[in-house]
Amino acid sequence: MTMNNEQVEPVNLDKLISNLKKEDEQYAGLSKRMQYLYWIMSLIFIFVIVIQIFGKVHVVYIIGNICFLFAMLIFGLLFKYYYREYKYVDYSQPTLVMLKKAAYRYKPFQLKTLWAVLSLLLVDAGLSLNTSLGFNFIWIQVFYLGIVVLSAIIGLLIWRARYKPVRDAALSLIREIDGENNDRGFKH
């Protein structure tokens, strides 16, 4: 080991801690704001649904708003549970566990993706059923689903360029750690 540790210029600790604390506060603030937004939107939809029920509005409109409400709730819960998981990697886990979690995190299709798909379909159903919004059913499918599919394609391209190499590297390290009974450890 090089003993040039003494040459390492000291990090400005006060500044670092202050930045880290600021980031923690920003995270907590953003997380809270997003959750408040989802819960407020949900309450508004509940309020509208209740008014519609007592106002003898057509049942299809009510179902449309219930779809919006569930979509909002699913988005809110997904954000609450997964934002931190994606923002911060826990480096204090055993290396093998960390790598396996990284490989899973960068998997393009996961079980929780289905929840996001479900909420997108609920928004589609909400837009389609709530004809009071004045949207044409066919155009909703063309534009809304078109935008969803296009976003998914762009997301996959970004994943392929940025995250697939990270996932491949993590998988390769996992194979190396797990494969103790072969000689892959040496690059010869």
Added chain:
Amino acid sequence: MLDKEEKFNQILAENKDRIKRICGYYNSNVNDQKDMYQEVLVNIWNSLDNFRGDSSMNTWIYRIAVNTALRYTGNAYKHMKLIVNADTQNLSTVLDDENYEDKLVMEKQLSGLQNELNLLSVIDKALISLMLEGLSMKEIADIIGITESNVKVKIHRIKTHLKTKLTGQRYDNE
């Protein structure tokens, strides 16, 4: 009860040198060492909320340092270097033989060792860096997340390989 900042400062005060040493293993360049050191500190801060005392503080710190080293170079894992020098305290344990120590301090052989170490895979480099820190097989196993016997097998294989390469002799693998 210590708040997060006090806990962080306490951990840093007790482990600063250890973290710097680990950073030194993976970077020959002082600026890179400094960047990685800062990266480790950030990861310690972000992992502090998850520390429940299930593992010792030593193991916890080494995990963060090694995991940061693995992630530090991003996709360029394979370019990660392991830097050793003659004054590395536990260098003789790599070859398991007191007689080699004198030879190793000779620049030529040290350079050979350096080259061979850098031909090792990333995980093997991480294992060697922990061994150079004087950690037990059990501690290394806790850090990497594999069994103690698995660590022994891997380190034995690395040592055998290095001996073979440095002495030019053939050592039979088990």
